[in-house]
Amino acid sequence: MKILCLHGGNQNAQTFQKQLDAAIKVIGNSETAALFDFIDAPIRCAASLAEGRAVCNFFDNITIAEISEAHQWLTSKINAGGPYDGVIGFSQGATLVSTYLLYRQWYSHEESPLFRFAVFISGSIPLEVLKELGVPVPRAAEHVVEEAELRRRADLGPLPSHVSLARQAMFNSDDCFGLNLNKVPLELKIRIPTVHIWGANDPGFPASIHLAGLCDPYIRKTYTHNDAHEVPQDMEDAQQLGQLVLWCMQRSIWPGHLRAQ
Template sequence: MKILCLHGKGTSGRIFKSQTASLRSKLETVVPEFEFDFVDGPQPSSPAPDTPLFYEPPHYAFYEGTDIEAIRAGHKWLRGILEQNGPYDGVLMFSQGCALVSSYMLYQQWYEPNAPPPFQFAMFICGGIPITALKNLGVHVSKEVEDLDVRTKKQLLEKTTAEVTRDRWQLTDYASVVRRAQFDSDDCFGLNLNRIPAELKIRIPTVHVFGEKDPRLPASIQLAGFCDPYIRKVYNHGGGHEIPRAKDISEELAQLLQWCAIRGTWPGQDMIHH
């Protein structure tokens, strides 16, 4: 079973391989036939602000900036990887890797509705869909959502924890907001998920891993809202914008990825796409 592995902005395939070593070791003891393919993004990049000093360059990104041309160029690169190195059964991503794949899948579903999905299952870690891509696809994005997106990205660069960035979602109510926003709602951190057409809902089994202290937590929950709640699991690792490595959490993530892979390759899953 072949899994494409896509790193975060300002890191690399080599770094992502190191960051996921604990998760993969737990998984490979149960499912040894998993094969992980780590690739570097096409754009040289400065190191991510949370990249430890012992991770030496080079560092990469899948695209630079937030304009739609850059994102679509990233999609073109990803399509080339799929054609050259695929097919892949699943995809494992962190941060910008999540943004690349989630938006790629939405564009494919919208413009190529009869094409099979590029993956049978996906695990998203601390990532969301680019707001620019949602607007380009016709999703109504309020100024409140845009402002929240800009603010949380700034807080991430400044290494601010989500504990001090609650805004109108106050700390005392934050946990319930997160729980409610994981399902179709009129207010998933400002997005009305009930107005999203079916063509813009990801219909493969997914796992969404987020940290309650991650400033980008709203983006992770919004992405979960774009995925089918009946074949989706959501997991709070309790930390920030990071790939958790604690033994107990790695075991949980390995079980979730195993569930996702089994569900995604179940023969009846193909019927969902037709």
């Protein structure tokens, strides 16, 4: 299987490869063959280097215009380097993938999915994108995201009230941190196997739960590690990450799932 790997903001492909190295070794020890394609984002950050290489962004601001430009870039990369069986995205890379999948399902629903599975690490789905696609976004959902962003900027952990509501949000389709998932059209639910990983100490974890809620619950797995907004590096977490990627890979080729596509 060929898997596209998209790093987070202010990072590069080399950094992301090192972050996933332990998980990739777990996959390599299995009977499932995989080729991982790590690529740099198109926007170089000014005067910023990581280990001798420029760090990059897929977009500088989460606006419809910049996300659209990033989608065009991703399409060209897929056409040049693909086809890909799956994709792993961290943070900004995960946001790029989630929005790309939703736009394609809404505007090109007659076409086959470009990826058979997706792994989101500290992923999110911008509420502005949902609005642009016609999804009702209550003020309560916007308030949750705003509170989380304030905590992030202040370098604080998650809001206690968010932590207390996390489990309820995962299983309450009427109120997933303010979003009513029952009012989201089926065409805007990601229907390929997905894995969602986030940190218990990441103040932005409600956005990851929003994204998980927009994915088919029957072919979805979630995992919470004990760190913040990062690719987990603890050996136990890396083992879990590797096993979850393997599950996603294997689930994507189950005969039942292939017929559903």
